[in-house]
Amino acid sequence: MNSATLRSNPFMEDLSGRLVNYSNKEVIYQPFSLSKNLYMIQSGKIKLYKNSEDGRKTILIVLGEGEFFSNIPHFSLDDDGVYAEAIDTAVVRVISNKQVERIGVTHQPTLTELYSALNQHMKQRSIFLERIMFAPVKERILHLMTFLMPRFGEMKGNYMKINVPLTHQDIASFIGSTRETVTSLTKQLISEGHIQKIDKYYHIMKGTDLSFGV
Incomplete structure (x- = not known):
């Protein structure tokens, strides 16, 4: 069950929640936040990440419009230590833990679909990590571009634009x-014609795709 199918569920549409606007780099939740909610992205993009003991950031995944994320136990991407942060600006529908519990009482199939959609994020991340584990860094960069294509890719001539603004530090934190x-x-890849960077966005040359599918 994917997020698109889930968000079209009439029962989910009845869960109005509240709409919250987040600015660029604003933290939506952090470890040990007292408020536990389910979040659906109305517009914009959100990244989930963890900080290691030495202060390095590891980006877990980037999510876009219509996708769900949560810091409710058993519905989160990881057990603990996860931050959610807006990329550029984002509008997010916040559904309280109590509302989610109500789904379990009144409409258990929807709760099962919800869990499946959220669990898919973990599966995608695991597949990505398996692919890059022993790959040279140069290949990891291309794997990342391909990993982001299904959600954020847009054809622009002979290039696929990745509609996620990525800094060099973001890429490093991903891979x-x-x-x-x-x-x-990245300078080498640009000089070789595999990728371009226009404004804040990378474009990957058609045919460079490493066939990373999830």
Whole structure:
């Protein structure tokens, strides 16, 4: 069950929740936040990440319009330590834990679908990590572009635009590298014609796709 199918469920439409606007880099929740909610992205993009003991950030996933995320136990991407942060600006529908519990009482199939949609994020992340585990950093960068294509790709001539603004540090945080290494290798990939960067967005050359499917 995917997020698109789930959000079209009439029962989910009855859960009005409240709409909240978030600005660029605004934190939606952090570890040990007392408020536990289910979130549906109305517009914009959200990244989920963790901080390691040495202060390094690891981006877990980027989510877009219509997708769900949560810090409710058993409905979150990871057990603990996860931050949710807006990319650019975002509008998010916030559905309280009590409302989610009500779904379990009045409409159990929807709760099952909801769990399946949220669990899919973990599966996608695991597949991505398996693909890049032993790959050279240069290939990891291309794997990341391909990983983001299904949600955020848009054809622009001979290139696929990735509609997520990515800094060199963002890429490093996704693939387990350093900003300096990513800076050097993205320059190589640009000079070789595999990718372009226009404004804040990367474009990957048609045919460079590493066939990363989830």
